[in-house]
């Protein structure tokens with residue numbers, strides 16, 4: 001090739017490169033970068049991988065090109081898990097031991113991961129199978145080590161984010177302590193459980209001891225079936241009082257030897273707000289015992305899945321109601337910041353709906369026999385131009401159907417709301433203050449009602465974006 005040809009070829013390549021850069025820059029202003037699926041496929045199920053670890057106490061190194069795929073069902077965000085995440089596929093689940101903290105910033109709940117297992121190690125902690133990065137053979141039984149953080153990208157490839165896992169509805173009899181049980185490390189839901197009466201004034205764990213202590217609770221159902229709930233003293237909910245009613249619990253199913261054990265991600269995994277097993281016909285049965293501080297509802301929205309870009313997910317919490325009375329817009333799970341804080345968000349902005357009225361209603365809250373009961377929540381109003389958010393309470397809503405149906409009585413509660421910013425978002429959330437619920441007893445529902453408008457033109461717009469977080473009902 002002569003020199004002139006070389007020069008013109010280089011010039012042409014520069015032109016091509018310039019055009020390419022220019023196109024990609026323009027594109028990024030229009031839309032978020034397209035998601036590129038990783039060029040990797042699983043060749044082994046989690047069940048098949050676990051079968052390579054047949055004897056409890058052994059350490060088995062994976063020596064072939066095994067690739068598994070799973071969705072993260074639990075991470076270390078609340079601190080209840082430490083240096084680990086849990087993933088599941090259609091065949092089972094497995095705990096992944098990983099070095100480092102705040103793993104959830106890279107591997108949050110809902111994240112799809114592919115793991116290249118060649119060179120990694122399988123072991124078990126009292127029969128709960130785990131995948132790790134090494135083995136300490138100097139102790140008996142040998143100790144499975146974490147995957148070192150500099151090698152995360154060598155072994156773990158991230159796929160799609162924001163996958164929604166629906167917990168499997170199971171009964172206690174379906175759970176076994178066999179090491180190869182396919183429900184171990186899988187997200188499950190048990191119904192009609194409650195804390196023992198003697199435990200109802202306790203906190204989730206012992207946060208105030210040094211070091212903080214974990215706590216085991218024996219949960220029981222109304223037929224005297226039992227299951228152990230284990231909470232870490234390092235969990236950010238360790239100091240919160242346990243709920244006192246009866247209901248469903250979502251958790252990752254684990255074992256400790258021959259004990260069936262549950263691991264929750266956050267307190268929102270428990271929905272113990274119904275009447276207790278032996279509530280009888282007495283008034284207020286099923287509520288708090290009146291001792292200690294009762295945490296009757298605590299919704300932080302942290303278990304919601306928030307993808308990096310649209311489409312976002314409508315708020316979906318067991319036994320909550322998220323419906324539009326006029327228009328079609330629902331409350332969405334959104335988040336902001338690093339690490340991300342998640343909340344509920346509603347806005348008529350860009351909806352082109354002349355009238356928008358949307359309801360977000362909590363699950364049933366049993367106020368029990370506490371003398372003092374109060375509601376707290378936090379709001380932030382962005383680009384405020386008149387759309388309102390109100391908080392209401394009902395004693396006769398049933399938890400299903402339209403909250404605005406004839407015969408359902410709602411009372412507007414007085415609370416402090418974000419004053420809002422007309423040009424953006426306020427820097428901080430505004431606390432509602434303690435809203436007294438002392439004139440209420442028994443089962444109640446709390447609703448947030450958004451009223452906005454996005455008609456043709458902009459003169460009558462009421463499109464304020466409201467953000468809502470940390471909804472708490474407590475008693476003492």
Ligand SMILES: [Ca+2]
Nearest residue numbers: 300342343469
């Ligand atoms: Ca939150």
